[in-house]
């Protein structure tokens with residue numbers, strides 16, 4: 433099978449996983465079970481049938497409306513599905529040709545966790561421990577076969593300590609969830625990509641903050657969650673971190 437054909441299949445698999453992530457994003461911060469009951473329309477509570485629950489496709493066929501009550505379905509659902517598909521297909525194209533299966537599995541899990549963190553923190557201003565604790569452990573476990581457990585553990589501890597310091601100095605500007613998320617990113621990305629990711633997160637956060645205030649979406653006093661910026665920094669570092677480092681340091 434050609435790389436393009438396999439990447440399309442991985443994209444489709446990613447949209448199915450993304451459909452599950454939508455459930456996690458909605459239910460995890462509300463303390464609801466992520467396995468049952470089946471999905472319902474949040475407006476009329478009609479159970480959504482499997483044929484109306486096909487990632488991306490159903491949204492297009494239904495033109496973004498519930499089949500029963502015609503209430504609009506959030507654009508968030510197809511966006512998360514498309515993002516999950518796109519991220520996994522991108523990682524597949526990057527790692528599959530060289531048979532780098534461990535980095536592929538590690539970055540795929542990491543990317544999907546970041547998608548969940550991005551939207552939950554955006555909606556609820558929390559980064560759930562249910563993501564960061566298992567994420568930290570998974571990042572360290574994946575470091576073992578890559579022969580970098582000790583450096584990854586040190587980077588995880590360093591990133592966590594840095595954010596703890598920022599939290600103390602800023603007096604609550606940075607939350608406990610951000611500290612654990614930074615540690616988890618350190619475990620997955622190791623050195624030097626974690627530094628790239630955190631730097632990108634600060635730039636993204638500053639730009640987003642200025643834009644949101646300029647567009648009057650947030651006032652100067654509103655807290656702006658940092659998790660989405662960390663997630664964005666992690667994803668950019670995952671794909672472009674090595675290239676950015678080579679470009680910055682002028683290494684051919």
Ligand SMILES: [Zn+2]
Nearest residue numbers: 473476498501
């Ligand atoms: Zn409905």
